[in-house]
Amino acid sequence: MEGKFTKFFYMSVQKSGMMSSKLPALLFLTTVLLLSSVIAMLPVANAVTRNTFNDEHITARFGNTKVCGDHLCGPGEFQKMMEKLNNAEIRHATATPATPTTNTTTPTTNTTTPTTNTTTPTTNTTTPTTTPVENMSKVQNMSQIIPMMETPMWITKTGTLTSVQDPGQGHENHQLAIILPPSDKVYTGVISWTSSKPIQIVELTGPLGSGDDKGQPIWTTDGKTKFALTLVDVNETTGSFSFTGNALAVHYPKSSSFTVSYAVSYMGSSASDMVKTGTLTSVQDPGQGHESHQLALILPPSEKAYHGILTYSASEPVQLVSLIGPIDPAVDKKGQMVYTMDGKTWFALVFIEPGTQAGTWEFAGNAIAVHTKNITPFQVSYTVDAHN
Numbered sequence: 001m002e003g004k005f006t007k008f009f010y011m012s013v014q015k016s017g018m019m020s021s022k023l024p025a026l027l028f029l030t031t032v033l034l035l036s037s038v039i040a041m042l043p044v045a046n047a048v049t050r051n052t053f054n055d056e057h058i059t060a061r062f063g064n065t066k067v068c069g070d071h072l073c074g075p076g077e078f079q080k081m082m083e084k085l086n087n088a089e090i091r092h093a094t095a096t097p098a099t100p101t102t103n104t105t106t107p108t109t110n111t112t113t114p115t116t117n118t119t120t121p122t123t124n125t126t127t128p129t130t131t132p133v134e135n136m137s138k139v140q141n142m143s144q145i146i147p148m149m150e151t152p153m154w155i156t157k158t159g160t161l162t163s164v165q166d167p168g169q170g171h172e173n174h175q176l177a178i179i180l181p182p183s184d185k186v187y188t189g190v191i192s193w194t195s196s197k198p199i200q201i202v203e204l205t206g207p208l209g210s211g212d213d214k215g216q217p218i219w220t221t222d223g224k225t226k227f228a229l230t231l232v233d234v235n236e237t238t239g240s241f242s243f244t245g246n247a248l249a250v251h252y253p254k255s256s257s258f259t260v261s262y263a264v265s266y267m268g269s270s271a272s273d274m275v276k277t278g279t280l281t282s283v284q285d286p287g288q289g290h291e292s293h294q295l296a297l298i299l300p301p302s303e304k305a306y307h308g309i310l311t312y313s314a315s316e317p318v319q320l321v322s323l324i325g326p327i328d329p330a331v332d333k334k335g336q337m338v339y340t341m342d343g344k345t346w347f348a349l350v351f352i353e354p355g356t357q358a359g360t361w362e363f364a365g366n367a368i369a370v371h372t373k374n375i376t377p378f379q380v381s382y383t384v385d386a387h388n
Contacts, residue, residue, distance in 0.1 A: 156266075158262065160262075161179075161259070163250070163258050169221065176249055179248045179262060180248040181247060183246055186268065188269065189242070192240040193238065194260070194262075195260040197252050198252075199260065201251070205277050205381045206381070207225050207227060209279065230359065230360065231358060245311050282294035282378045287339050293371060294372045294375070296369060297367070297369045302388060306365060306367075307363065309362050310360070311359075311361075311383045314379065317357045318370045320361050322368055323347035324349075325347035325348055332348070351371075
């Protein structure tokens with residue numbers, strides 16, 4: 001009995017071993033067949049044909065029962081969920097896009113769903129920022145809004161003139177050729193000429209105000225409109241001359257006519273603190289050692305040095321004064337002429353004595369004045385064109 005049992009157990013083990021060796025192959029074959037069946041049931045992917053795959057919230061484990069989030073849908077719950085989704089899509093599709101502003105800064109997108117405010121919004125009166133193109137257009141049209149400041153322009157002209165009888169009272173026996181006629185602007189420039197007779201340069205300052213003609217040479221055609229006359233006797237038939245004034249002419253103190261060819265380069269400037277025409281009555285010189293002298297200050301002391309042209313016509317022969325400084329008297333006061341009013345602030349003194357009562361002076365310095373060594377006041381009319 002024991003032998004039969006042993007034989008039966010041995011034969012069972014052999015059969016079990018055969019089944020165990022065939023089991024992996026059987027499982028592999030079963031898997032291949034199952035995958036083939038599933039692939040055959042799926043629709044063929046096609047980029048042109050629309051996918052008709054039914055992508056519903058359904059689980060195969062529970063048949064056709066739908067899933068709502070992480071749980072099975074209750075009665076009517078799936079339908080409500082689909083309605084909410086559809087309504088959300090409709091609101092997104094029909095939302096009115098925000099009107100873009102003209103601000104060049106890129107606006108930050110606000111992803112928060114805005115709440116409806118039933119309060120009437122207030123109107124923003126702030127002017128929106130303009131674009132660069134609009135700004136450029138405004139700059140280009142700025143001259144239509146704000147008048148641009150006039151900048152003097154240099155003008156150069158040439159010509160040949162034959163003189164005529166001088167129309168000025170007291171000059172009836174003289175000849176005159178007008179280069180630049182009287183103007184309210186100040187002419188400044190240079191003239192070069194060649195003429196048939198030795199000539200004089202005429203510069204007019206004015207018209208003068210009432211009572212300003214007190215001894216200085218005057219030019220007038222009617223006795224009412226008067227100009228201070230600066231007559232420079234160059235007495236040459238050819239030359240060059242720097243000038244400033246309200247009019248420029250060439251003059252010959254005899255009755256015979258002359259011919260002059262000229263080239264003049266000039267600019268006409270409006271009156272300012274640095275370019276001006278005026279008449280002064282001198283005062284006692286405030287400088288130490290000059291108490292018995294007279295002074296007419298044309299340009300007051302300045303930290304920056306002036307340079308320019310002065311035309312003057314005085315009631316008597318004058319000296320021309322230019323102050324340089326202030327200087328350090330302990331170091332710079334070494335024998336040259338100096339000028340001070342208080343003994344503390346010192347200037348180097350440029351003192352020119354042309355010996356005439358009218359003329360033109362190209363100057364430089366920190367102050368400009370006209371001076372006499374007399375105790376009695378004098379009158380001077382002038383035109384000055386200065387820069388610093």
